[in-house]
Amino acid sequence: MLKSFLTSLCFCLLCMVANAQCVDSSAVEQSVKPSLMKRVVNGVKQFVNSFGDVDTAYIEPQKYVYTVMAQNTYTYELYKIKTAEGNSVTFAPEPTIKFGPYVGWQWLFLGYTVDLRRLNGNNKQEFDLSFYTAQIGIDLFWRNTGNNYKISSESLAKEIKPDAVLGSNFGGFDARIRGFNLYYILNHRRFSYRAAFSQSTVQRRSAGSLLFGVGCTWHRVNVDLMQLDQLITSKLGAQATIIGANDTVNFGKVKYTDLSISGGYAYNWVFARNWVLAGSLSLALGYKRTTGDVRTRRTSLGDFLSYNVAVDGVGRFGIVWNNSRWYAGASTILHTYNYRKDRFSTNNMFGNLNLYVGFNFIKR
Incomplete structure (x- = not known):
């Protein structure tokens, strides 16, 4: 009886020791395992850092925290309109000239420019911003x-x-x-877009990349064709009319939304130490949804594709x-819509x- 009791007591003590070890082991695991919040924060950090993940044999990351830059910007545009009768007119304004300072911190780059031509009465309004990471x-x-x-051409x-009529001022045109x-x-x-267009990295070896994208734009074009016709006929004669027999008062006024998908290729050529020549071209297939007064009654698939789908483009070039x-260079971005x-x-x-020149300061 005593022997049986002692055997049971030893068995109980062994179980208690084993359970204690299991509790201690799980407590250690819990203390080592990070909390859910910490894991989420670490995941977000890794995701953000992945946007700057580069092969340092090709791309040299930014070594400094801040940058200052002076930039001179020329903006230009043109609109070409064409009627069913085969008449076409191209409008172009005087190029806008802007100058101003910029200050940058990591991904954030802010500046202020003065439109020098606005001092002479130009009321053009524009805002352009390009933002680049390693991936997007x-x-x-x-x-x-x-x-x-x-009127630049006709x-x-x-x-x-x-x-x-070429070079004549025309106030009956408005577009947004x-x-x-x-x-x-x-x-x-x-491949680094930032090396060519935001100067936040340095391309050390030549490389290229395919590009894929999406876009959405909202357009409004308003051409007073009656006023335009009067201007043209007053200078070229009554036989130079561009108004067709079926044209209405609202003809030439249109609003449309452009939804597009795009693909293209870009290449950075490192032709000398610290130099890079960049070029890229993307073509976009855009669906145009009209919300204005210019409509078509055609309903076949061929007519739908012809009158609602068009090819647009974006080109980027820089040196x-x-x-x-220190850094200096020139870059241009061109957009075309049809x-x-x-x-x-x-x-x-x-x-x-x-056209710009600047320098970086305060090392990371």
């Missing part, structure tokens, strides 16, 4: 044309020389555009000298040319 880029733009357009169905382009850089570890501390209906079509191009 975003273009934002908001533009009002102003009232300083001139083509009439009749054989009439347009020389007398709002929108964004978002694109993904496939070879982001070796930069950057030794990590819109077509059975009796009225427009082609729009706008862009910026930037």
